[in-house]
Structure formats: structure tokens, C-alpha cells
Amino acid sequence: MLQLERAKNNPILVPDLSSWWEAKAVFNCAVLHDGKAFHMLYRAIGEYEDYVSRIGYASSSDGILFTRNKDPVMYPERHYEKYGIEDPRLMTIDGETYVTYVVLSDYVKNNPSVSTALAKTEDFSHYQRLGIITLPGSQDKDVVLFPRSNPESVFQRYMLLHRPSTWVGPRYKTERPSIWIAEGDSVTNYYKHSLLIKPEQTWEALKIGAGVPPLKTKEGWLVIYHGVNAEHVYSAGAVLLDIKEPSKILGRTKSPLLTPEKHYELRGDVNNVVFPTGACILDNKLFVYYGAADKRCCLATIDLQKILDYLLSDACSIYSA
Numbered sequence: 001m002l003q004l005e006r007a008k009n010n011p012i013l014v015p016d017l018s019s020w021w022e023a024k025a026v027f028n029c030a031v032l033h034d035g036k037a038f039h040m041l042y043r044a045i046g047e048y049e050d051y052v053s054r055i056g057y058a059s060s061s062d063g064i065l066f067t068r069n070k071d072p073v074m075y076p077e078r079h080y081e082k083y084g085i086e087d088p089r090l091m092t093i094d095g096e097t098y099v100t101y102v103v104l105s106d107y108v109k110n111n112p113s114v115s116t117a118l119a120k121t122e123d124f125s126h127y128q129r130l131g132i133i134t135l136p137g138s139q140d141k142d143v144v145l146f147p148r149s150n151p152e153s154v155f156q157r158y159m160l161l162h163r164p165s166t167w168v169g170p171r172y173k174t175e176r177p178s179i180w181i182a183e184g185d186s187v188t189n190y191y192k193h194s195l196l197i198k199p200e201q202t203w204e205a206l207k208i209g210a211g212v213p214p215l216k217t218k219e220g221w222l223v224i225y226h227g228v229n230a231e232h233v234y235s236a237g238a239v240l241l242d243i244k245e246p247s248k249i250l251g252r253t254k255s256p257l258l259t260p261e262k263h264y265e266l267r268g269d270v271n272n273v274v275f276p277t278g279a280c281i282l283d284n285k286l287f288v289y290y291g292a293a294d295k296r297c298c299l300a301t302i303d304l305q306k307i308l309d310y311l312l313s314d315a316c317s318i319y320s321a
Helices: 303-313
Strands: 025-033 038-045 053-060 085-093 096-104 114-121 127-134 140-145 158-164 179-184 190-197 208-210 213-218 219-229 235-243 249-252 273-281 284-292 296-303
Touching: 038 085, 053 085, 085 140, 085 273, 096 127, 114 208, 114 296, 140 208, 158 190, 179 208, 190 249, 208 284, 213 273, 219 273, 219 303, 235 273, 235 303, 296 303
Parallel strands: 025 085, 025 273, 025 296, 114 140
Antiparallel strands: 025 038, 025 284, 038 053, 085 096, 096 114, 114 127, 140 158, 158 179, 179 190, 208 219, 213 219, 219 235, 235 249, 273 284, 284 296
């Protein structure tokens, strides 16, 4: 059974008790490597009463030791962001850097509906809001866009993965919240939605959701995702998608690659959580960044070829939803 290796100095980012906006929790970090530096966006909590999230920025030369900004780089500005900005993911499309993030209809304590919005940045300090990109009423989060690099793109259409929690039942051919794949004609408009993978194993029986944006490899699109079992334990698995037709599954882990075991994953604001949200490849090593117990940012790594070989082996199931 393949396992990711935790960084020795985990957690790599912890709450800053001296900061009003990130004193309680820093977690669910997105990471993008531009060939020189690692850029991180992370979710931060400064108080528990209203639990309004903001997004901070940190950078690193090695992907392990990060230096963070003093002030948040994204905070509620638009009307749809009023109750918080959560769980960023970073990706590059047509040479531009984009971030998806979750927005709420009300304070967390009031059980709000959730949507996903999109923004664009050139410097990780200023963000152009592009609005909500998910459908009303779908309770849609865990949205990640497929990278594109025109004119070298393997496909010309825009594609994303998402997890609409209300799309369950016979009409949707799944009884639990699942990962869907969508196609569109721009980064903000997606109109063709297909069920990609649904919960199958015990460790992911309750629900699954895309974790990190798809990573292009020589064997296919590598996606690290999260699954939740009946005891509400969050773990991480992986799926490999065909490079030209990503709706085709090449391999999928039957057992989790990472599950809560360390004290920083077992105890926090939400116990028993490993929640992958960022990844990059450097020198043939896969770096996976994840939120631990909704409290801290952590890192785990693995040899890239090792995980690709594993996903293409008999140890992993091969099927489409």
C-alpha cells in the first residue's frame, strides 16, 4: 500500500498568535511553483465567533520553509464574499494565474449555502475578481481548473473538476457527493457536466472532492483528492486521468495515500482531517500540501514515477463512473 511521506518539520505553517486575522488557524493552502519560487495562498481564521476566512500569501525557495506576508492578500470585498473567502486553489491557464475559492451565503454558524468564485492575479498581491462560476443551488466547492498552455494545450476546451453536493440521487447516478468534470468555452462558463468518480471504498464512503488542480504528467493528469468515511475522517487518495480525454480513468487508489495519524492531523478545530489543496512537481518529486485538522498547513512528498507506476498497476482500480 503506497503512502505519502510527511515532511520532517510538519506543520510548515501554524497560526500567528500576534496577528488579528490568522491567530486561530491557517490551513488548506494552494501552492504554485513558477520555476523559481513556491507561491502559497492559505485560508486564515482570526476569530471563532463569526469564523470569517481571509486568504494569506507566503513564498518559499525550497517549498518547505515559507515566509508570509504581514497582511491578508484577499479579504471580503464583493457582496458575494461578505461572509468569508475559503479554500483557495491555484492554477495557470493560457499563461495567466487563477485562483478558485469558496464563498458563503451567510456566516458559517448559520449553515450557509456555498459557491465557488474565480479571480486572476499577476503578482499574488492584487486580484481581479471574475465572479461566481458554479451553478446556483448546487452547493458546489472543491473546484479546480485544468491547466492550459496555448498553443501547446492537449485540448482546446476549458475544463474543470467540481463537487456539487446537491447532485445526488437517481437523476445524477450517485447517492453521495461526487467529483464531476465539466467543459466550457471560457474560464468562467461551463455547460457540459459529467459524473467522473463517486465514492467506492470505505475510506471515502461519505463523500469525495477534488483536492489539487490536475497535474500534467507523461502518463496522464494526476489528481490528488480527499475522501470522507462514515466516521467523518478525511483522507487523501489519487486518480490518474487520460491526458487527451480526462473523463477516462486510468487508475485510482483503493486505499488512502495519507490518513490522519499525527497529532497535528488528529486534533485541531476539526479533528481527523487531511485535506489536500495544493501540489507541484520539482525534480521528479511530487509535493502535496494539505490542511491538517482545519488548523495548520502541512506537506507530504513522494517520488513522482512511484505514484504513477502505482496508479497504473493492478493494485489500483480502473473504471469510469
